[in-house]
Amino acid sequence: MKLLWIAPTALAALVAGCAVGPDYRRPSVDVGVDYKEESGWKPSEPADELDRGPWWRIYGDDALDGLEARVDVSNENVKAAAAAVRQSSALVREAESAFWPLLTASLGSQRTTTHGAGSRTQYSAGLGASWDLDIWGRIRRSTESSRASAGASVAALAAARLSAQAALASDYFALRAQDQSQRLLTDMVDAQRQSLAIATSRLRFGVAAKADVVSARTQLLASQSQLVNLGVQRALLEHAIAVLIGEPPSKFSLALAPMQSKVPTVPAGLPSALLERRPDVAEAERRMAAANAQIGVARAAFFPSLNLSASDDYAGAAFGTLIRASNNVWAFGPALAQTLFAGGYYRAQAAAARAAYEGSVDAYRQTVLSALQQVEDELASLRILEKQAAIEDEAVKAAQEAMALTLNQYKAGTVPYSSVITAQTALLNSRETSLGVLVNRLTASVAMIEALGGGWNSSALQTAKLPPR
Numbered sequence: 516m517k518l519l520w521i522a523p524t525a526l527a528a529l530v531a532g533c534a535v536g537p538d539y540r541r542p543s544v545d546v547g548v549d550y551k552e553e554s555g556w557k558p559s560e561p562a563d564e565l566d567r568g569p570w571w572r573i574y575g576d577d578a579l580d581g582l583e584a585r586v587d588v589s590n591e592n593v594k595a596a597a598a599a600v601r602q603s604s605a606l607v608r609e610a611e612s613a614f615w616p617l618l619t620a621s622l623g624s625q626r627t628t629t630h631g632a633g634s635r636t637q638y639s640a641g642l643g644a645s646w647d648l649d650i651w652g653r654i655r656r657s658t659e660s661s662r663a664s665a666g667a668s669v670a671a672l673a674a675a676r677l678s679a680q681a682a683l684a685s686d687y688f689a690l691r692a693q694d695q696s697q698r699l700l701t702d703m704v705d706a707q708r709q710s711l712a713i714a715t716s717r718l719r720f721g722v723a724a725k726a727d728v729v730s731a732r733t734q735l736l737a738s739q740s741q742l743v744n745l746g747v748q749r750a751l752l753e754h755a756i757a758v759l760i761g762e763p764p765s766k767f768s769l770a771l772a773p774m775q776s777k778v779p780t781v782p783a784g785l786p787s788a789l790l791e792r793r794p795d796v797a798e799a800e801r802r803m804a805a806a807n808a809q810i811g812v813a814r815a816a817f818f819p820s821l822n823l824s825a826s827d828d829y830a831g832a833a834f835g836t837l838i839r840a841s842n843n844v845w846a847f848g849p850a851l852a853q854t855l856f857a858g859g860y861y862r863a864q865a866a867a868a869r870a871a872y873e874g875s876v877d878a879y880r881q882t883v884l885s886a887l888q889q890v891e892d893e894l895a896s897l898r899i900l901e902k903q904a905a906i907e908d909e910a911v912k913a914a915q916e917a918m919a920l921t922l923n924q925y926k927a928g929t930v931p932y933s934s935v936i937t938a939q940t941a942l943l944n945s946r947e948t949s950l951g952v953l954v955n956r957l958t959a960s961v962a963m964i965e966a967l968g969g970g971w972n973s974s975a976l977q978t979a980k981l982p983p984r
Contacts, residue, residue, distance in 0.1 A: 534652025535818070536811020539659075539804045542876050544883050546786040552894035553783055570969045571684055573779045574957075578772060579687050582760055586679045589761030596668075596675040603665035610661040613654045616646035616823075624834070638837050641828030651818045656811030663808060666976045667801035673794035673971050681965040683759045685958050686752050688775060692954040693749040695774035699946050700742040703939065706918075707735040710935055713926060727932035734936055738943075778901075778956045781963045783894060789886045792968035797976065799875070799882040806872040813868040816861040819853035886966065893963035900956045907949040914942040 571583045587593060621641050628634045649655055711731040717723030757767035790796055825847040831837045854861070921938040924930040964970075 533650075534655045534811055535814045536652065536656055537807060539663075539807045541800060542803070542879070544790075544880050546789065546883060546887060548786070550783055550786060550887075550891055550894055552891045552898065570964050571680065574684075574775055575777065576687075576775055578769070579684065582683055582687065582756065583680055585760040585762075586683060587676060590676075590679045590759060591761055593672070593676050593679055594761075596672040600665070600668045600672050603661070603668040607658070607661045607665050610654070610658040613647065613657070614649065616644050619643040619645075621828075635832060637830060637832060638834045639828060639830045640837060641826060643824070643826040643828075645822060645824045648821045648823065650821055651815040653812055653815035653820075656808045656815065660805040660808035660812065663801045663805035667798045667805065669976050670794040670798035670801060670973075674798060677794060677965055677969045677971065679759055680969065681961050683756060684961045686755045686759065688954055688957040688961070690749060690752040690756065690769065691772060691774045692950055693745055693752065694771045695950055696947065697742065697745050697749075697771070699943065699950065700738055700745065703943050704735065704738050704742060707731065707738055707939065710922070710932075710939070711735055713922075714932055717928075722928060723932070730932055730936060734939070774950070774953070775957060776953065778953070778960055781897075781960055781967065783890055783963075783967065786887055786890075789883065789890070789968070791973045792971060793886050793966075794968060794971050796879075796882050796886055797973045799879040801976075803872070803875040803879045806868070806875040810865070810868045810872055813861070813865040816854075816864065819851050822850045822852070824848065824850065889966035890963070893959050893966055896959040897956065897963060900952055900959060904949070904952045904956060907945065907952050911942075911945045911949050914938070914945040918942045 569580075569583065571579055619642070621639065621643070623639045624636060625639070626634060626636045647654070711728070714723055714727040714731045718725060718728050753767065753769055754764040756769070757764040760767070784792075790800075825845070827843070827845040829837050829839075829842045830844065831839075831842040836842075918938040918941075921930060921934050925932060925935050
């Protein structure tokens with residue numbers, strides 16, 4: 516049996532071989548030197564905040580920390596992306612298996628009947644081997660493509676995880692804003708009850724009209740109705756958070772808690788860093804590398820294929836004496852095959868592979884542009900909202916002072932009760948506007964972190980860890 520001759524012959528062919536098709540180089544993309552919207556806005560916090568662990572910890576909220584930890588192991592979209600990574604890893608191993616010879620073994624028994632000659636039984640046993648020599652790099656390019664696709668799947672997993680984490684943080688802050696709105700309205704309802712009591716007392720002593728009492732009661736009932744209505748939006752947000760952590764909404768609830776008031780400053784860094792820090796950019800880049808390798812796979816079809824095969828078979832009429840020299844037939848030899856005419860099939864395959872690569876380049880550049888836009892958008896939002904927050908804080912202080920003065924004037928009988936209603940409404944509106952700005956700032960900071968990749972880096976493609984099933 517001459518199977519041992521295959522290895523050195525194939526090795527020599529592999530060493531002498533070359534991989535057709537272009538070697539991958541990441542295309543250039545203009546990302547600019549710095550961000551336009553960052554001018555005039557300087558981070559006041561240390562620039563290494565996102566290097567201290569999971570990005571959501573910069574908000575200092577234990578409840579949020581606990582929820583975010585559940586995303587990685589329970590979110591169904593993340594688990595689906597993790598399954599895609601396992602699939603792509605298996606496809607890499609499948610592609611790499613083509614580098615090795617295919618070994619087969621057979622054992623059979625066949626009974627045949629010939630007219631006039633009776634029946635006879637034939638036994639057979641044998642070993643076979645076949646090895647496709649990768650002279651033109653078809654297998655190498657195919658494996659290269661599979662590895663790049665696997666890297667894209669790892670980046671897609673990171674993108675799915677980051678998206679779920681950011682959505683959870685945004686929903687969480689929106690829910691806490693509802694809690695804060697409930698506190699504001701509760702305080703206002705208490706104040707309006709006191710105003711109603713004052714108006715009722717003044718009516719009893721004949722120094723106020725009944726219209727004052729009716730107006731005070733109407734305002735109180737309107738605020739109470741608004742307070743009840745807050746529960747609708749809070750319930751919807753609670754349900755959304757439950758789904759993000761992979762739990763049925765019927766089994767999940769969050770207790771009331773104070774609103775996060777600190778808005779961390781997130782350093783934007785350099786635009787070029789997005790090429791390494793955003794998982795969706797890394798995914799697009801790996802898809803591009805996979806498409807580039809497919810060009811080599813398509814071009815290899817233009818060249819002849821070389822296959823080494825060997826077999827060692829035994830055939831005989833008696834199973835007990837099957838393995839003997841007289842029953843042995845072996846074969847070994849190379850086979851060279853070349854397609855002479857295919858009606859332009861392989862040329863069309865090569866053209867399709869080239870077009871697919873060019874499309875992936877355009878998709879990559881568009882992904883980079885979208886990433887730059889998102890960072891610019893959030894920089895503008897954070898910078899402008901910070902200025903608005905300062906103004907709203909002053910507006911709340913002024914409304915509080917106006918409310919206290921107006922109520923005292925009403926007690927003294929110098930202003931009508933309509934002035935109290937106006938002052939209370941202005942105070943509530945100022946507080947709600949200030950709260951809305953705070954929520955927008957927190958949401959923008961979360962979006963900013965997401966736009967910057969959440970502390971992720973493309974080096975994680977080599978050390979990716981999958982969530983457990």
